[in-house]
Amino acid sequence: MSLLIKGGRLIDPATKRDGQFDVLVKDGKVCRVDSQIEPQEGDQVLDASGCYVVPGLIDLHVHLREPGFEYKETIKTGAMAAARGGYTSICPMPNTKPVIDSSEMVRWLKDKAENEAVVNIWPVGAVTKGQMGKELADIKAMAEAGAVAISEDGKSVMDTKLYKEGMIQAKEAGITVLAHCEDKTLVGRGALNAGPVAQRLGVEGIGNDVEDIIAARDIILAKSTGCRLHLCHCSTKDSVAMVKAARADGIDVTAEVCPHHFILTQDDIPGDDANYKMNPPLRSREDRDALVEGLSQGIMEAISTDHAPHSAEEKSRGIAKAPFGIVGSETVLSLTMTYLVHTGKLTPYEMVERMSWRPAQIIGIDRGSLAEGKVADITLIRPDEEYVIHGADFVSKGKNTPFEGFKVRGKVYKTIVGGKVVFTDDQM
Numbered sequence: 302m303s304l305l306i307k308g309g310r311l312i313d314p315a316t317k318r319d320g321q322f323d324v325l326v327k328d329g330k331v332c333r334v335d336s337q338i339e340p341q342e343g344d345q346v347l348d349a350s351g352c353y354v355v356p357g358l359i360d361l362h363v364h365l366r367e368p369g370f371e372y373k374e375t376i377k378t379g380a381m382a383a384a385r386g387g388y389t390s391i392c393p394m395p396n397t398k399p400v401i402d403s404s405e406m407v408r409w410l411k412d413k414a415e416n417e418a419v420v421n422i423w424p425v426g427a428v429t430k431g432q433m434g435k436e437l438a439d440i441k442a443m444a445e446a447g448a449v450a451i452s453e454d455g456k457s458v459m460d461t462k463l464y465k466e467g468m469i470q471a472k473e474a475g476i477t478v479l480a481h482c483e484d485k486t487l488v489g490r491g492a493l494n495a496g497p498v499a500q501r502l503g504v505e506g507i508g509n510d511v512e513d514i515i516a517a518r519d520i521i522l523a524k525s526t527g528c529r530l531h532l533c534h535c536s537t538k539d540s541v542a543m544v545k546a547a548r549a550d551g552i553d554v555t556a557e558v559c560p561h562h563f564i565l566t567q568d569d570i571p572g573d574d575a576n577y578k579m580n581p582p583l584r585s586r587e588d589r590d591a592l593v594e595g596l597s598q599g600i601m602e603a604i605s606t607d608h609a610p611h612s613a614e615e616k617s618r619g620i621a622k623a624p625f626g627i628v629g630s631e632t633v634l635s636l637t638m639t640y641l642v643h644t645g646k647l648t649p650y651e652m653v654e655r656m657s658w659r660p661a662q663i664i665g666i667d668r669g670s671l672a673e674g675k676v677a678d679i680t681l682i683r684p685d686e687e688y689v690i691h692g693a694d695f696v697s698k699g700k701n702t703p704f705e706g707f708k709v710r711g712k713v714y715k716t717i718v719g720g721k722v723v724f725t726d727d728q729m
């Protein structure tokens with residue numbers, strides 16, 4: 302089986318290519334990249350004229366909810382949503398029930414994904430057993446079973462001594478620490494950013510300090526332990542400043558930003574609508590602008606979704622009571638194109654760096670490259686196609702988006718995993 306992708310604009314930071322190239326895929330691998338490849342007998346030809354052809358997008362942060370919360374999402378539906386969003390690889394967070402906190406659970410997830418997921422799943426193990434913050438999980442065994450990182454996502458490990466030991470073990474095992482930064486002792490019942498909007502809606506606020514204190518602590522620990530640290534879903538301007546300073550100091554830290562944080566602010570919250578409730582919360586204009594600037598300057602090196610589906614009933618409980626989290630897999634590419642690329646904040650090349658090439662390096666996987674010989678995980682994008690976002694169109698079980706009704710420009714056309722087309726947009 303061979304597939305010839307013809308006439309597209311290949312954007313591949315790994316090989317520094319950005320231009321008109323044809324890509325020949327054979328046996329699931331990139332076999333040849335050239336300015337003109339003539340189809341041979343038996344080649345299936347895919348017309349990519351007008352499209353970007355990029356290494357498959359990689360999402361460092363999703364929630365698949367299985368096991369335990371299958372009514373919100375499953376491995377199968379979450380992977381389908383990712384494919385529709387242009388992703389060929391995703392990292393599910395371990396805050397399931399039971400928690401992914403052992404080599405057995407990592408293997409269980411890998412096996413299930415092998416059978417049910419249309420995209421590659423790269424497991425993330427918990428830092429502590431049951432995410433209880435009391436005792437370290439067997440980090441070495443999880444890494445050996447295939448975990449590419451550890452994370453306590455959903456919360457932070459508040460016991461600094463225990464966390465430091467976990468970081469040392471992650472370093473020894475050669476895996477990355479993905480940090481959700483939230484000081485539990487400060488956050489209280491906070492539901493929205495501390496400020497006028499939270500006040501008006503009568504809910505407790507979450508200050509920037511809740512994130513900044515733990516981001517600072519984690520960076521200091523990355524320095525003392527030498528572990529590879531990646532900050533999840535950054536939302537504050539001081540997170541950007543700290544990442545910049547840490548990198549200047551030679552500390553091995555990277556960071557990601559999600560579309561809701563680089564597009565929306567607390568001022569966009571229309572009222573008591575939990576589709577605007579996520580953790581960390583939508584912040585101020587100043588924070589949002591600093592995140593955009595951080596992405597633009599390459600301080601923030603990754604864009605992730607923090608795809609966090611919940612049921613319609615859960616999200617109808619109002620801002621004070623509904624769980625934190627919004628879906629993101631199926632809108633991220635269009636939102637990034639609309640708000641960062643078409644506005645000149647990122648070049649298409651930089652977008653591919655933030656959404657594929659750097660994420661691959663951050664977790665150390667042999668993906669994010671369309672060099673000859675690499676696995677043919679490829680995304681085709683129509684950069685100028687316009688449409689309106691409707692939650693009802695999502696294949697995810699979660700429909701909880703704050704971007705309902707947004708008109709966007711740029712759309713995923715095809716998603717190819719290991720040479721096989723797993724998603725095609727047929728709404729043309």
Ligand SMILES: NC(=O)N[C@@H](CC(=O)O)C(=O)O
Pocket residue numbers: 364396454455456481578579580581607609610625626627
């Ligand atoms: N982001 C969220 O608002 N929620 C996440 C947890 C998390 O990512 O911290 C979830 O699991 O629902």
Ligand SMILES: [Zn+2]
Pocket residue numbers: 454455456481533534580581
């Ligand atoms: Zn988190």
Ligand SMILES: [Zn+2]
Pocket residue numbers: 362363364394454455607609
């Ligand atoms: Zn998360």
